[in-house]
Amino acid sequence: MASMGSRVAGTEQRKPLVRQLTQKTPLEINSPVGKIMPACAGDHPAIHHFLSNVFKAPVAAADFNNQLDNPTYEPSNRLLVRHGSIIIAHSRVIDREIQFGDQQLPVSYLTEMGTIPEFRGHGVGTALLGAVEQQMQLNGSTVGVLRTTIPHFYAHLGWSLCTTPVKSVAGAHEILSHLIGKQRQQEAERAVNPLNEPLKQLNIRLWRHVEQDALMRIYQLNTGSCYGAHIRTEAAWRWLFNRRAFDQIYVALESSEKIALGASLHSIIGYAVVKSGRVVELMVDQGRTDVRNQLLQRICSDVIEHQDKHVTIDAQADDVLHKIVLQSGGERVSLATPGLEVTMVKVFDPLEFTRHIRSSFRQRVRDANLSFPCELGINLGTERFQIVCNQRSTRLLHGKLGRSYLSCSAGVLSQLLLGQCNISQAIKQEQIIPSTQIASETAQALFPRIPLWFPSLDDLPA
Structure with missing residues (x-):
């Protein structure tokens, strides 16, 4: 093994x-x-x-x-x-x-x-x-x-x-053609009104070591509230850069002119880490779709120049990059692909993990328009507890189930807690057995699907 x-x-x-x-x-x-x-x-x-x-x-x-x-x-x-x-x-x-x-x-x-x-x-x-x-x-x-x-x-x-599917793939020529066509369409639409400024062409170049803080800033901006992203210390960033498990790091700047050393922190508005045609990590300042598109254009051009055919995207499930790939005729990489690394x-302790995330349950109840108090029991066979949410707090009552509860294994509960379980499908397959219809509806609210994404950059083989 x-x-x-x-x-x-x-x-x-x-x-x-x-x-x-x-x-x-x-x-x-x-x-x-x-x-x-x-x-x-x-x-x-x-x-x-x-x-x-x-x-x-x-x-x-x-x-x-x-x-x-x-x-x-x-x-x-x-x-x-x-x-x-x-x-x-x-x-x-x-x-x-x-x-x-x-x-x-x-x-x-x-x-x-x-x-x-x-x-x-x-x-x-x-x-x-x-x-x-x-x-x-x-x-x-x-x-x-x-x-x-x-x-x-x-x-x-x-x-x-x-x-959660986090990879997608398409031909480099197809992605580049799609992005150029989209850019030309935007330019034509803006040209109708003479008051519109023309689209800015960004300066896309290779990254320099002195710009480490800029990449740290953009990464933190993009991952501050997501699910699964590593919290990288300054020492961890230095190790990643010195290890050089990647082929290139591209950065995007507003200006083509040289920038002062201390000014690079906010002058750099996006970066992309690439290895063998795989976009391992691409992040930009909020709202800067143009930065994402121009970085991807540069990557595809370089992939084509090296006579590679495809570009693979590794990003959060809801990242716009996947949409670009699909619009270019590409596809999501199926988790059932033989030999695929999953x-x-x-x-380890579902009850303790539930305590860790219990502060999020009240907001989930509100988002689902359920009324307070909201209760759901969890029956693991050897262990049982009840989640009780009211408007001010969330409590876990050990040894209690209540009328509405789920019966499932610890493994299925792990998937529920991490937002990786399709509850309707699990009920059909009898991996989850709800005691009432209310239990099923409450579970959908408390355990929504989460776009879990663990960055690959930290574990790339050098």
């Missing part, structure tokens, strides 16, 4: 989130064939060799060393299974904070989990995953996240698929 607080002038600073660490002693668990223990710095050469062999692709020494330079990295973030002196399985955990609406949540990412072929099918991977989940919770995380091409392995161990999540 193998699966591969920032400083910005003029912007509001996010309050750093403090993890509640509960680990007292080093983790040490038995697997069917050996002990699972945290790695130490002396294990790095053997781990590098292991990863290159298991994933059947050489891991460049520079890329491996870059992992060690990550400001949050600790050797103990890696868990190893040894048979004698040989490493037979490995995993790495990355602790991060994400934005979840108006909340900040501690999460842990699982990556580089693999077992050598000779020991697969003996329960080693399952035991290692159990140790990983324990490590994540000891590190104070409420949610685990991973990307994998073998979701079936993780699904039977309680991990849930993120159902994102999976696991909420």
Whole structure:
């Protein structure tokens, strides 16, 4: 089995989130064939060799060393299974904070989990995953996240698929033709009135290191209230830039003239990170559709020049970029595509996670035009609780259900809490059993679909 607080002038600073660490002693668990223990710095050469062999692709020494330079990295973030002196399985955990609406949540990412072929099918991977989940919770995380091409392995161990489509693809020529046609149409419409100013042609060029703060400002502006975006510290941004897992970073400026060093923070109004025809991250100042379109035009032109055919967009599900791709004859990348890397999540303590986000329930009730008090019970079989919303507060009553409640598994509740569950479909498939019609309607209000998006830039292979 193998699966591969920032400083910005003029912007509001996010309050750093403090993890509640509960680990007292080093983790040490038995697997069917050996002990699972945290790695130490002396294990790095053997781990590098292991990863290159298991994933059947050489891991460049520079890329491996870059992992060690990550400001949050600790050797103990890696868990190893040894048979004698040989490493037979490995995993790495990355602790991060994400934005979840108006909340900040501690999460842990699982990556580089693999077992050598000779020991697969003996329960080693399952035991290692159990140790990983324990490590994540000891590190104070409420949610685990991973990307994998073998979701079936993780699904039977309680991990849930993120159902939000975040990728789309179209031909570079088709996107460019669509954008140019749209621009010409806008120019023709504006030319009818001589008082209209002509559309401005922006200066699109490659990014410079001294402009780091400008990209930080735009990223924070775009992700301050979204769901899933990483909260990147200044040190994390520096690590991303120095690691250079991307091919290019383009920036958009209003003027073609040179700008003063300190003036670049607001002179740059958009940026795009690109790797092999994939738009990994593209963000612009609010309301600047022209910036988005001109950045994408430049990207498509360069892709065509390098004789590549397609452009892939990786962005939030409701990003206008996906609409541009679809209008250009492209399509959303289906989660059912064979071999596609998908994102999976696991909420370790659903009741505790519900407490984390309970402040959002009242607004959801108002948005759905339901009346107060609003009550919904959750029956997990071994555990039950009731959500009670009134106009001033939200309470969780442990051990109580009430008349209107949902019966479901912990995995389905995880999807509900993360906004990744189609409730109507889950009811038809009997994954959710509502006690009343009111329970079904209340669930639709309290657990709406959420455009969950975990940025790929932080995890790009170099």
